[in-house]
Amino acid sequence: MIQFEHIQNILKESNIDGWLLIDFRGSNSIAWDLLSIPSTTHCTRRWAVLIPKEGKVKKLVHAIEPFTLGHIQAQEIIYAGYDQWQSELQAFVKECPHIAIEYSPLCAIPTASKVDAGTVELLRSYGADIQSSADLLQQVSAVWTSEQIEENVSFTAPMLGTIMHETMDIIRKSIIKYGHADEFTIQQFVLQRFKDNKLFTYSAPIIAKDINAASPHYAPDENHSSTIEKDTTVLIDMWATPLHGHGTYSDITWMCHTGNNPSELHKEIFSVLADARDSGISLIENRLNSGMPIAGYEVDDAVRNHIKNKGYGEYFVHRTGHSITTETHGAGANMDNFETHDMRLIIPKTSFSIEPGIYIHNQIGMRTEIDILILEDGKPIITGMIPQKNIELLF
Numbered sequence: 081m082i083q084f085e086h087i088q089n090i091l092k093e094s095n096i097d098g099w100l101l102i103d104f105r106g107s108n109s110i111a112w113d114l115l116s117i118p119s120t121t122h123c124t125r126r127w128a129v130l131i132p133k134e135g136k137v138k139k140l141v142h143a144i145e146p147f148t149l150g151h152i153q154a155q156e157i158i159y160a161g162y163d164q165w166q167s168e169l170q171a172f173v174k175e176c177p178h179i180a181i182e183y184s185p186l187c188a189i190p191t192a193s194k195v196d197a198g199t200v201e202l203l204r205s206y207g208a209d210i211q212s213s214a215d216l217l218q219q220v221s222a223v224w225t226s227e228q229i230e231e232n233v234s235f236t237a238p239m240l241g242t243i244m245h246e247t248m249d250i251i252r253k254s255i256i257k258y259g260h261a262d263e264f265t266i267q268q269f270v271l272q273r274f275k276d277n278k279l280f281t282y283s284a285p286i287i288a289k290d291i292n293a294a295s296p297h298y299a300p301d302e303n304h305s306s307t308i309e310k311d312t313t314v315l316i317d318m319w320a321t322p323l324h325g326h327g328t329y330s331d332i333t334w335m336c337h338t339g340n341n342p343s344e345l346h347k348e349i350f351s352v353l354a355d356a357r358d359s360g361i362s363l364i365e366n367r368l369n370s371g372m373p374i375a376g377y378e379v380d381d382a383v384r385n386h387i388k389n390k391g392y393g394e395y396f397v398h399r400t401g402h403s404i405t406t407e408t409h410g411a412g413a414n415m416d417n418f419e420t421h422d423m424r425l426i427i428p429k430t431s432f433s434i435e436p437g438i439y440i441h442n443q444i445g446m447r448t449e450i451d452i453l454i455l456e457d458g459k460p461i462i463t464g465m466i467p468q469k470n471i472e473l474l475f
Contacts, residue, residue: 082114082115082116082152083220084131084137084154086220087099087131087216087220088131088132088133088134090216090219090220091131091132091133091180091216092133092134094215094216095178096133096178096179096180096211096216097132097133097175097176097177097178097179098130098131098132098133098172098175098176098178098179098180099130099131099179099180099181099213099216100128100129100130100131100172100176100179100180100181100203101114101115101128101129101130101131101181101182102126102127102128102181102182102195102199103123103126103127103128104125104126104196105123105124106123107194107195107196108182108194108195109194110182110192110194110213110217110411111129111182111194113221114217114220114221115129115149115152116151117148117149117151121148122145122147122148123145123148124145125141125142125144125145125148126142126165127139127140127141127142127145127148127149128140128168128169128172129149129152129154130172130175130176132175132176133176136154136155137152137153137154137155138154138155138156138157138172139152139154139155139156139157140157140159140165140168140169140172141156141157141158141159142158142159142160143158143159143160144160146158166202169202169203169206170206173203173206173207173208174206174207177207177208177209178209178211179203179208179209179210179211180210180211180212180213180216181195181199181200181203181210181211181212181213182194182195182212182213182217183195183200183210183212183213184212184214185212188420188421188422188423189212189214189414189420189421189422189424190420191411191420192212192213192214192217214424215424215425217411218403218411218412218413218424218427218430219427221405221410221411221412222403222405222410222411222412222413222430223412223427223428223429223430224328224405224429224430224431224453225429226456228326228327228328228406229429229453229455229456231322231327231328232327232328232330232431232453232463233453233461233463235322236279236320236321236322236327236328236329236330237330237451237463237464237465238464239277239279240279240318240319240320240330240332240464241332241464241465243270243273243274243277243318244316244318244332244334244465246269246273247266247269247270247273247287247316247318248316248334248336248472248474250266250269251266251308251314251336251338251474252338252474252475254266255308255309255310255338255474259309259310260307260308260309260310261307261308261338262305262306262307262308263287263288263289263292263300263305263306263307263308264287264300264301264302264305265305266287266308267284267285267286267287267299267300270284270285270287270318271284271285274320278322278323278324279320279321279322279323280320280321280322280323280325281318281319281320281321282407282408283299284299284301285299285316285317285318285319286298286299286315286316286317286318286333287299287300287314287315287316288300288314288315288317288445289306289307289308289312289313289314289315290312290313290314290315290346290443290444290445291442291443291444291445292306292445293313293314293315293439293444293445293446293447294439294440294441294442294443294444294445295439295445296397296398296437296439296445296447298445308338309338310338310339310475311337311338311339311341312337312338312339313335313336313337313338313342313343313346313444313446313471314335314336314337314338315333315334315335315445315446315447316333316334316335316336317331317332317333317447317449318331318332318333319331319332319408321406321408325406326406327406328404328405328406328431329404329405329406329407329408330404330451330463330464331404331408331433331435331449331451332449332450332451332464332465333435333447333448333449334448334468334472335350335446335447335448335468335471335472336471336472336473336474337471337472337473337474338474338475339473339474339475340473340475341473342471342473345444346444346446346471347470347471349392349438349444349446350446350448350470350471351470352386352387352390352392352438353387353436353437353438353446353447353448354448354467354468354469354470355386356383356384356386356387356390356436357383357434357435357436357448357450357467358467359382359383359386360379360380360382360383360400360401360415360434360436361434361450361452361460361462361467363378363379363382364379364426364452364460365460368426368454368458368459368460369459369460371458373425373426374425374426375413375422375423375424375425375426376401376413376414376415376416376417376422376423376424376426376432377415377416377417377421377422377423378417379400379401379415379426379434380399380400380401380415380416380417380418380422381417383400383415383434383436384396384400384417384418384436387436387438392438395438395439395440396418396436396437396438396439397437397439398418398419398437399414399415399416399417399418399419399420400415400416400418400434400435400436401414401415401416401432401433401434401435402414402415402416402432402433403430403431403432404431404432404433404451405430405431410431410432412424412427412430412431412432413425413426413427413430413432414432415432415433415434426454427454428454428455428456428457428458429454429455429456430453430454431451431452431453431454431463432451432452433449433450433451433452434449434450434451434452435447435448435449435450436448448467448468450462450463450464450465450467451463451464
C-alpha cells in the first residue's frame with residue numbers, strides 16, 4: 081500500500097509544498113516503483129501524480145488510459161490534448177510552487193534524474209521552484225524497518241560471513257585434492273550455499289583470480305572461467321538477501337591467497353586499501369557519534385585521498401560505496417564524489433557499503449568491502465564480520 085500520509089509528513093518536515101511524479105512510457109522508474117505500478121501495465125501516454133504536503137493526492141491520466149493509475153486512491157483528473165495537459169500541470173504548480181521532482185542539478189546524481197529537460201523548462205515557465213526529490217526518495221525508499229535491521233544484523237550479515245569462510249575453505253581443499261580450484265565451480269558452490277540457507281541473489285558472486293580481478297565486475301561463467309593455482313591471490317565478492325523477499329541485502333568482498341606469502345606488491349596494495357577503508361569508517365563514526373552530519377561525498381573523499389596519497393589514485397576507478405536496501409544498489413546516499421557528486425546526508429536506519437579497490441590492468445585487482453548500518457539513534461555499526469586487516473592466507 082502506498083503510504084501517502086508518510087510522504088506528506090516528510091514533505092512537511094522538509095518544507096516542500098509537494099512531490100510531482102511525472103512519467104511517459106516508463107521514463108520515470110522511480111515513480112513506477114514508488115507507486116507500485118506493475119511492470120506489465122499498458123502505458124503509452126503521459127501521466128502525473130501530485131502529492132501535496134497537505135490535502136488530497138491528485139492523479140492526472142489520459143482519457144484512453146485512465147486504468148494506468150487505477151490502483152491509486154487519489155482524485156482523478158482526465159486530460160486528452162496537449163493544451164489540457166499543460167493547463168493541469170500549471171494548476172499543480174499553482175497549488176504547490178515549491179515542488180520536488182526526479183531531477184538532479186547538473187545531473188550530479190544520475191539515478192535521481194528521470195524527468196526530461198523539456199518538462200523541467202515547462203514547469204519553471206509556470207513559476208515552479210524545483211527541488212530534487214533525491215532526499216525525499218532516500219527517506220521513503222532507503223530507510224530500513226526495525227524488522228529488517230534485526231534480521232540483517234542477526235542472520236543475513238553473519239550468514240554471508242559464514243559462507244565467505246566456507247568459500248575460502250573449499251578453495252583450499254580443492255587445491256589440496258586436485259592441485260587447483262576453478263572459479264566457476266567455486267561460484268556455484270556459493271550459490272548452492274545461498275540456496276541451502278534460504279538466501280537470494282539477483283546475480284552470481286564474483287570469484288576472480290588476481291589478473292581477472294583487475295576488471296572490477298569480472299565474473300566467471302560456464303564458458304569463461306580460470307583455474308586458481310597455488311600461490312594465487314583471489315577476490316571473492318558476494319551479496320545476498322533473505323529469500324522471502326522483504327529483507328535487505330548484505331554485500332561483502334574478501335581477499336585470500338592460496339599460499340602463505342603473498343607478494344610484497346599485493347601486501348602493500350591491500351594495506352593501502354584497508355587503511356583507506358578504515359579512514360572512511362573513522363570519519364563516519366566520529367561525525368555521527370558526535371551528532372554531526374556527514375554526506376556521502378565526504379566519505380568518498382576521505383577514502384580516495386588516502387589512496388591518492390599512497391600513489392594508487394589512478395587505479396581506484398569507482399565510487400567508494402553504494403546504498404543498500406532490499407536491492408543491492410539502493411535509493412539512498414552513495415559514498416561518491418568520483419562517478420557522481422552525492423551531497424545527500426547519511427541518515428538513520430539506512431545502510432551502505434565501503435569498498436575501495438585498486439585495479440592494475442593485466443596484473444592484479446584487489447578490493448575490501450564491508451557494510452555499515454546506521455541505527456535508529458544515528459549510531460553507525462559494521463554488520464557481519466570484522467573488517468579484514470590482512471589478506472587471508474589459505475596455507
